[in-house]
Amino acid sequence: MIELRDVHKTFGTNAVLKGVNLTIPKGTSMVIIGGSGTGKSVLLKSVLGLVTPDSGLITLDGNDVTKGDRDAFLARFGMLFQGGALFDSLTVWQNVAFRLLRGSLKRPKNEAREIAIEKLRRVGLKPDVADRFPAELSGGMQKRVGLARAIAAEPEIIFFDEPTTGLDPIMSGVINDLIREIVVEMGATAMTITHDMTSVRAIADNVAMLHGGVIQWTGPVSRMDASGDPYLDQFIAGRAEGPIEAVR
Known part of the structure; x- marks a missing residue:
């Protein structure tokens, strides 16, 4: 795709x-890994x-x-941003329904609100959260709202930018499980950038390692641990010694 x-x-x-x-086949989940500053975000922004x-x-x-058509192109995508990127001045449901309240995807306000509440339920948030503001929510709840917004317009392709950054291990596991379930349910094509190996194992069908400006290794997540690639092995193990130089 x-x-x-x-x-x-x-x-x-x-x-x-x-x-x-x-290459990212349709309906699959590709996770791109690599150290900080290796160009993962530039790669994602280039696709968009x-x-x-x-x-x-x-x-x-x-x-x-x-x-x-740029608008038609972008309408095919959903995005979960690293920092949540929720609008402070909008309520939770207005954040979730942001794309449904304007542009080519515009829906009547009542319908947009109903869709937003349904998506909030899908990510484990109760309807009473809908009229709160982002500042009233915990970090984990904000991340769930961001995920609800990413899927609100039923996109074909969803991008996840460091989906578990800033979350504790338990909430990270919850978010990883939600992402995997939702991607499978929707039949969406997913592209995730992360350095969290727990997320990689939970989300990925396929993995690609970006290093030195090129894809150093790519293949099914099931083959990752036995890849034989020294760069990937060092990254997975988190070793300071190896072909990847640690920036000091």
Whole structure:
């Protein structure tokens, strides 16, 4: 469904992507791992068209993501942001229904609210949360609201940016399980960027490791531990010694 062919991106003198090749089949969950500053977010933004590659091609269903109707293209995506990115001045249900209250996906206000409450239920939040403001919620609840917003418009593709950052181990497990259940239920294509190996094992069908500006290894999550790739092995084990130099 999503394909990247020899994608390059440089910022000034910093070459971030140096020829990325990656294929994400429809209806599968791809998790991209790699250290901080390796270009995972740049890769995600490139697929969304928020960053334009210097060279190479990114396609969605075989079509160049930089061409065509931009609104129609973005309407196919849902996004769970790393920091939640909820709007402080809007109530929870208005946050969840944000895309349903404007633009090409606009629904009547009452209908949008009903959809928002149903999505909140799906992520384990009661209807009485709907009229609260984000500041009244815990970090874990805010993350669930973000997940409800990501799925509110029934997207074909969902991106998860560090979905468990800032959460305790138990809440991280809850969010991981929710993501996996929802992606399977919806039949969505998922792309996650994370350095949390617990999330990788819970969410992924396939894993790709980004290092040195290229995909160092990719394959099914079931083959990850026996990959034989020294970069991947070091990353999984969290060892300071190995081909990946620790920044001090």
